[in-house]
Amino acid sequence: MAYAKRPMRRTSLISPWGVGAIVPFPNDESLMIAGLDMWRYSTIDPFLIKDDRLQKRLGVKELRWPPDFREPKSDPENCNLTIPAVRFPRWHYCPFCGGMHYVGLYTKQPVCDAYQWENGRKCDPNNKYKKKLIPERFVVVCPEGHIDDFPVAEWLHFETGHEYDPNKCRIRRSTGGTSASLTGVMYECTCGAKKSIAGAVRPGGLARMGYKCKGSKPWLGIIEDNQEPCTCEPNDLKVLQRGATNVWFADTTSSISIPLDSDKASRKLLAAVDDCFEYVASHRVDGELDRNLIDFQAHKYSVNPDELYRAIKNRIDNKDQLPNDTESITENQYRRSEYDVLVKTSGSDALDFYCINQPIEHYSQVIRKYFNSISLVKKLRETRAFVGFSRLEPNSSKTVLEKKKMLKLGRVDWLPAIEVYGEGIFFEFNKETLTKWAAFPPVVSRIEKLNDAYQKSFFAKDEPGSLRPEFVLIHTFAHLIINQLSYECGYGSSSIRERIYCEKCSDNYDMYGVLIYTASGDSEGSLGGLVRQGESGRLEDTILAAIRNAEWCSSDPICIQSTGQGPDSCNLAACHNCALLPETCCELGNRLLDRGCVVGILEDKSIGFFSEIGE
Numbered sequence: 001m002a003y004a005k006r007p008m009r010r011t012s013l014i015s016p017w018g019v020g021a022i023v024p025f026p027n028d029e030s031l032m033i034a035g036l037d038m039w040r041y042s043t044i045d046p047f048l049i050k051d052d053r054l055q056k057r058l059g060v061k062e063l064r065w066p067p068d069f070r071e072p073k074s075d076p077e078n079c080n081l082t083i084p085a086v087r088f089p090r091w092h093y094c095p096f097c098g099g100m101h102y103v104g105l106y107t108k109q110p111v112c113d114a115y116q117w118e119n120g121r122k123c124d125p126n127n128k129y130k131k132k133l134i135p136e137r138f139v140v141v142c143p144e145g146h147i148d149d150f151p152v153a154e155w156l157h158f159e160t161g162h163e164y165d166p167n168k169c170r171i172r173r174s175t176g177g178t179s180a181s182l183t184g185v186m187y188e189c190t191c192g193a194k195k196s197i198a199g200a201v202r203p204g205g206l207a208r209m210g211y212k213c214k215g216s217k218p219w220l221g222i223i224e225d226n227q228e229p230c231t232c233e234p235n236d237l238k239v240l241q242r243g244a245t246n247v248w249f250a251d252t253t254s255s256i257s258i259p260l261d262s263d264k265a266s267r268k269l270l271a272a273v274d275d276c277f278e279y280v281a282s283h284r285v286d287g288e289l290d291r292n293l294i295d296f297q298a299h300k301y302s303v304n305p306d307e308l309y310r311a312i313k314n315r316i317d318n319k320d321q322l323p324n325d326t327e328s329i330t331e332n333q334y335r336r337s338e339y340d341v342l343v344k345t346s347g348s349d350a351l352d353f354y355c356i357n358q359p360i361e362h363y364s365q366v367i368r369k370y371f372n373s374i375s376l377v378k379k380l381r382e383t384r385a386f387v388g389f390s391r392l393e394p395n396s397s398k399t400v401l402e403k404k405k406m407l408k409l410g411r412v413d414w415l416p417a418i419e420v421y422g423e424g425i426f427f428e429f430n431k432e433t434l435t436k437w438a439a440f441p442p443v444v445s446r447i448e449k450l451n452d453a454y455q456k457s458f459f460a461k462d463e464p465g466s467l468r469p470e471f472v473l474i475h476t477f478a479h480l481i482i483n484q485l486s487y488e489c490g491y492g493s494s495s496i497r498e499r500i501y502c503e504k505c506s507d508n509y510d511m512y513g514v515l516i517y518t519a520s521g522d523s524e525g526s527l528g529g530l531v532r533q534g535e536s537g538r539l540e541d542t543i544l545a546a547i548r549n550a551e552w553c554s555s556d557p558i559c560i561q562s563t564g565q566g567p568d569s570c571n572l573a574a575c576h577n578c579a580l581l582p583e584t585c586c587e588l589g590n591r592l593l594d595r596g597c598v599v600g601i602l603e604d605k606s607i608g609f610f611s612e613i614g615e
Helices: 052-058 150-157 268-282 291-301 306-318 333-343 398-403 433-436 441-456 467-490 529-533 537-552
Strands: 022-025 031-034 062-063 085-087 092-093 100-102 137-143 147-149 171-174 186-189 194-197 238-241 249-256 354-359 371-390 414-429 496-501 513-518
Touching: 031 137, 052 062, 052 333, 052 371, 052 398, 052 529, 137 306, 150 171, 150 186, 171 238, 171 249, 186 291, 249 333, 268 291, 306 513, 333 467, 333 496, 333 513, 371 398, 371 513, 371 529, 414 433, 414 467, 414 529, 433 441, 467 496, 467 513, 467 529, 467 537
Parallel strands: 062 414
Antiparallel strands: 022 031, 031 085, 092 100, 137 147, 137 238, 171 186, 186 194, 249 371, 354 371, 371 414, 414 513, 496 513
């Protein structure tokens, strides 16, 4: 896929880039991915992703792969598809003369017009270079998701005694001098005004000059939203560098495909159901299937008519069991359906999901106390959909409907998504052992320290209440196991992910488990190494090694005695030397981790859930 021959991976349009994100391209070019209204497909069918549960939850009719650039010979109908983008920031400057230019959203690569300065300096008089303009480094970001150019002209002429005349004033940007800080970034105008950017980046800097958010949405072509003006306070506006990590946070929702069809269905029958299901289901009369139509489809695909009828009816019944108002359900409520199939043998090799549940008696006595069962997930399909984005802080508390509204102008009833395939190991913890440990007073006292930091962070908005020891333990255990598995099964740690089935602050759905799985965007299936490592005789050694390695960190005793470290101080004994993982692995951005809950602390080893293993 490309925009004017600027290549980009399809999976990157879900995260780390997507609608509303500023993408830095080579040769000092900065573009912002445009809204979904501007995405064009020649034909939709090759890009559709089927995930009924996720589609219902997000309230959309379709999930689509982002378009990709294809050669005319390989796909004549979908060749030369591109992802649209707008030029942002609009303020640009010349690297030779420093002259600043305000360009349009749809301008091609801007170049300097080589205007004459009063001091006689001219930009490259011999036209030796291509004088491509460089986008300004600074932008103004609003907590409601709006973004705009840094008001260069307004800031430069504020409190300088000079009036800005856009027809006469020409602004120049310079850097360097005696300071490498922001005071070295200077703006000067032909009218005599001169000022650095340093004061604007301080809290309330823009509020002093009376600047308010315009509600700009450049990715939708809206420069100033007069219909829906922003209601944020001027002090909430931030001046950031366009490449800062808090300018754009992707909001994605993932789903594990669980069986809606009979486990005994053959591949041939399932293929027939997939092809004709929508057509047959849409031709029901008073909710009843047209048997003649099913017989015709069975003859067409050479399958048994009775089996095809039962398979289609079974899929309809399973779809109807999904709640109608799924946009308002919680993440834990959504995951409970997945938990129910992970704790038992379900699916088959003919489906996208195949899980074999192993009773804990199949494993060594050393780990039986801690788990109820282990499930070997030989096949799984994960769908990741891009729902929206936020700025300044991730994980906004907005509803799904509010998030989707930021991605489009018109009635777009689809969302971009990707699907990946992999394998995994599911650990079902022993509830009785776990809850008894969580009620141990020293454990409660230790988690209270972590809970204090959690309540002060913005993450507490997503799930109010006090942090549960069970969640911290399962989350930290997942990190330690991922680190160990990456050594033993051949996958890189960045390609192994966690999916936690346990509530952070409440216990409404009775889930105590974690799925460790590989689902890389470039993977078209399973290599088998992860499942093989979960078999009896191997998994026990992996768990033992992970627990014993966690007993000592190269940063100890500082790490194990920490009262708060990491992002927002939302970790206790967890650092890059022991428990932290690449950002792609962790659901919580490497937060809410504590190695002490797993192996104990120097003063009291009994705090650790697995402390007996390390003895």
